[in-house]
Amino acid sequence: MIFQIPSFLRLPLLLWIGIFLVACAKEEPPLAKKPLARVEGERIEFTDPKTIPGLLTLVQAQSLTERKARIPGRIAWDEERTVRVRSPFGGKVAEIHVQPGTKVNRGQSLATVLAPEFGAAQADLHRDEAEFARKRKNLERVRELYEHGVVPHKDLDEAEADYDEASSDLERAQGRLKLYGVVAGKGVNERFALKSPLSGVVVLKNINPGQEIQADANGAPLFVITDPLTLWVILDASESDLEGIDPGEAFVLTTKLPGQSFKGVVEHIADNVDPESRTVKIRGRVANPQQKLKADMFVTAEIDLPPLHHPLVPPKAVVMAGGESYVFVGESENVFIRRKVQAGLEERGMVPVLSGLKPGEKVVFEGAIYLQQLIQTARQKP
Secondary structure, three states: OOOOOOHHHHHHHHHHHHHHHHHHHOOOOOOOOOOOEEEEOOEEEEOOHHHOOOOOOEEEOEEEOOEEEEEEEEEEEOHHHEEEEOOOOOEEEEEEOOOOOOEEOOOOEEEEEEOHHHHHHHHHHHHHHHHHHHHHHHHHHHHHHHHOOOOOHHHHHHHHHHHHHHHHHHHHHHHHHHHOOOOOOOOOOOEEEEEOOOOEEEEEEOOOOOOEEOOOOOOOOOEEEEOOOEEEEEEEEOHHHHOOOOOOOEEEEEOOOOOOEEEEEEEEEOOOOOOOOOOEEEEEEEEOOOOOOOOOOEEEEEEEEOOEEEEEEOHHHOEEEOOEEEEEEEOOOOEEEEEEEEEOOOEOOEEEEEEOOOOOOEEEOOOHHHHHHHHHHHHHOO
């Protein structure tokens, strides 16, 4: 026989069963968990070394006794041994006597220009020569007449003034042609020889036969002549590279030429930082006896720097707080001490610590920010 609960007892019984089940399901309050790390001032101690986060790694601070700066740059013509030749007279190019690569001597003709202005300069010289001769004879005549009392002193003064003026005009005309290496003959010659001011190699030619050229001192040069046996090196140094680099410092150049290097010397360091590249221009000089280096070739200069005795750490090891720099020193396996330091400028991926750390001490590399957050959180608690 199946026992049945009367209907008027079913609801209270179900209510009591629910209360019993809820009471049974209620858990006891959990035990208080131990903190992962204990923070006391600048000291952080992890309660169990096994609980130290896996990203927390240390690195040993080391001093750098051998330092080298690798500075990019390019080759340039030695401007002290380079000239850009322009014509002082306008006209038409009649002949070209040299081509790029031609070795020339000082005073050698580069091209011949049919220049009416050159002819006019010679005509002016001849006119001034004739005027000077006339004024000189007149002065001699007036001086003789004055000595015999025929003319007054006033006439002698005027003759001397005319002679001085004619002499100045003649010197000016002679100097103009002499400036361009021209000695005028008796006639007028419009064929002007454009000559090289120095011995070297023609490295650029911007002139063609029949071309009309202008006497433009600021225009493009017709020829560029240089001595390629000595070249300049223009280096783009960062501000951190400047420490220990002075004029007279030796460097070694490397290029894309396999297995070859070239020795040079620093000659000048710019007094300003380039506002666009934020670099400082360093000019050096390098010998090029075999002419393997070419203008505008990209190079890298390696310069020995003085030893750096301060310990170096990775940038991630240094954290900022309240405008101060700190590192976390590993005191033991599970204890880390935050220490205030004076950090220098980052140099080739490392930061020199000027004070507050000794070479050989271990500092937290990965995870320094995490330790800093632990200290900040502990200090924010009431």
